[in-house]
Amino acid sequence: MKFSELPLDERLQRAIVDAGYTTPTPIQEKAIPPVLERKDLMGIAQTGTGKTAAFALPILQNLLQGGDSKGQKPIRVLVLLPTRELAIQVSDCFEKYQKYTRLTSACVFGGVSDLPQKRALSRGVDTLIATPGRLLDLVNQRVVSLKKLEYFVLDEADRMLDMGFIHDIKKVVAQLPQKRQNLFFSATMPPEITKLASTILRTDPVRVEVAPQSTPIERIRQELYRIDKRRKGALLKEMLLEHPEMKKVLVFSRTKHGADKIACVLEKAKITCAAIHGNKSQNRRQEALGNFKTEQIRVLVATDIAARGIDVDNVSHVFNYDLPDVPETFVHRIGRTARAGREGVAISFCAPDEEQDLRAIEKLTRVQIPEGDKAIFEKLPPPQKETPESEARNARWRTGKFGGRKARGSAENKPQKEKSQAKPQATQGKPQAAQKQNTAPTPKTHTGKRLGSRARRRLREEQARKQQQGA
């Protein structure tokens, strides 16, 4: 099938040609017709197979059929994403596909001033692409109204419906009209999340599953290295020095502090790199990602904020320096390579205490990861013994008192805006007084009542998770 055979407007067809697409991918072929028929849809397809266009193109087509008017207009499409970088990327895709029409879109996300975002919204947009925290901020400020919404899209739907985001999503859904089209997409969809999703989708959703959920792309060649935790840095460095064909490399670390530490090791070996995680400012995050895209740096070290959806051309290798404890995350991480028909390599390091994570990953993906060439271990220096000094240094790293600086992950260094986002409204405006006494303000409900212990625990869990994801 060719794109030209799909009932899409000539203006969209021209943009598709400009994007260099000729044939729809399987998910596009299967999802576009039911979306055009205004059905609810759950779309499951492997990473890098064009899910974004699978929802964006038919939505734009439907919007065009409703009239391509100029001037002030209500928001008719909402696309929610788990990270700021992904929101920017999907927003760029909408702009690319709608460039020959008068349809407009805006993108809102946290960590930056909301003024330019408000300005863009004041002109009226058809499509709003957002991360949930900033969207709710703007809804509460009455800058955004979702009362006329027609299309509700959750990309990375299983992530959006898990513990970290579900409360925000419920608040957003409460703002939407009952009659709307719901579209959920992801490469992974655990059964318990499918059940939850069915409470938001209408009664007759179409389920399009191109491959069983959590199937990694076959073109990813995988290798496993069982290695002691303390030798992982040396192994990564040795591999990068030995293999110049590892040109564009994404390294995943489980923690922000770990990502910084890996970047330090690589910098010392004169390997160009940058780290990206939730404690970096938004500008630094975008700068690091931009330099990686344009190949000004060879390695990007990231936490799982870069695991999902991010589309960088020609990532040659993905390293799992640490294995993720959520197996679905592994599928997304390695899916940053071998996108849009290309090949790629995923290399995973597994320390003895990660064997259980490895088993969960292999069970989910139905793939037994082959072991890599053990000859490389002979080139590594012998493992360093922990001395009292190195123990103390590691402890300082962990507590953030390294070199007299404050903990990078500590609450003090968290951007103020992000802190306030996760707090209930009633506590905003009072934190300074509370900081003076060095105690956190008591979280309260919007009516001013103190939260119960279960609600406080949930809030703490949610804050910790958001901090980890940098959402």
Ligand SMILES: Nc1ncnc2c1ncn2[C@@H]1O[C@H](COP(=O)(O)OP(=O)(O)OP(=O)(O)O)[C@@H](O)[C@H]1O
């Ligand atoms: N029909 C097509 N032909 C060629 N390239 C395409 C086509 N559709 C999309 N692409 C390109 O494929 C790449 C991956 O697309 P996209 O990011 O939408 O994948 P995805 O399925 O959403 O992946 P993920 O699960 O990682 O989010 C993009 O660079 C996109 O421009």
Ligand SMILES: [Mg+2]
């Ligand atoms: Mg995607």
